[in-house]
Amino acid sequence: MEFSSKLLEKAVNEMSQLPGIGKRTALRLVLHLLKQPKEQTELLTSALLNMCDSIKFCKSCHNISDIDICEICANSSRDQSVICVVEDVRDVMALENTGIFKGLYHVLGGKISPIDGVGPSQLNIVTLVEKVKSGTVREVIFALSSTMEGDTTNFYIYKQIKDFNVTTSAIARGIAIGDELEYADEVTLGRSLIQRIPFENSLNSK
């Protein structure tokens, strides 16, 4: 791509560093900003810089937070003895949206993935094991995505906590509510058969 301006080229190059944003999309976004009043670009850039400067991570669950201990961890009406292990803040948001879960979270910050250079030491695993060791945790729920990396991470953590007095569980995998069986993939459908539940339980699952 040949640019008529070095300033434009630099802005497009930086914008296209973002995941899923190619050069053409970056150019479209940058030209949009150029057409807007300068204030919009200033709002965007100051919001991004403020976030990078001042954002904190909850010292207990490692979720993104503006305070040292996040609202979820500080909420005494939640069950402090149940911990749901998730990958990142988006998973916390998705689970909170269900309104079902009343325990606490533990945000790992990623999954073990040697191919991306992410080992266990880069994740928030030590603090999770310490929580379990301290004896205050009754149940650990694994809610990572069911990929190879997710399974590896689950198993790595499971091995470290299984000898302590703690129940471990994983969220159910199966056919989504409202989905047609004929369109489901074989692995999910097969798993949903093997892990079938008593019919009475399925009635009050919603």
Next chain:
Amino acid sequence: MEFSSKLLEKAVNEMSQLPGIGKRTALRLVLHLLKQPKEQTELLTSALLNMCDSIKFCKSCHNISDIDICEICANSSRDQSVICVVEDVRDVMALENTGIFKGLYHVLGGKISPIDGVGPSQLNIVTLVEKVKSGTVREVIFALSSTMEGDTTNFYIYKQIKDFNVTTSAIARGIAIGDELEYADEVTLGRSLIQRIPFENSLNSK
């Protein structure tokens, strides 16, 4: 969407102002920036601010440029008497990539679109008409997209310059090179029949 941090929420909200970027995509982009070293966010924001602060538009063709008269307009080996009218800088880049056009451009900065509140006065039309009036222009090539807005804009400009001694033309519409006829839309295929060219001309068109 419930955010665990106001700083995160603000960054996501500003990011989702960009066209085609929804809240979920914005969250993904912002979390990506958070995972990177802070320098990457600083590079992005400074590139955007520098661009908005210092970018110039060529005083002759209104293309984005770092200097008063852009490289294309200042290039004396180009044919200064042929002007190709385009919508924005992306069209200039696309046409330059062909390597075919040796004249100058005139960037309108948009199309007449009452529904978006864009009238002729917001576009760079007056300077184009003045160029034609000055008598130095031999041909004006219309290369706007063939939408209702594009056609309206073409016609508006055409009416203002047709009485001067200037040839007007429009880029050819037809079946793209390499495309199968059976998949072409009826309008394009019909137009390509009506506007057929002598066979000999089709041979040296590539």
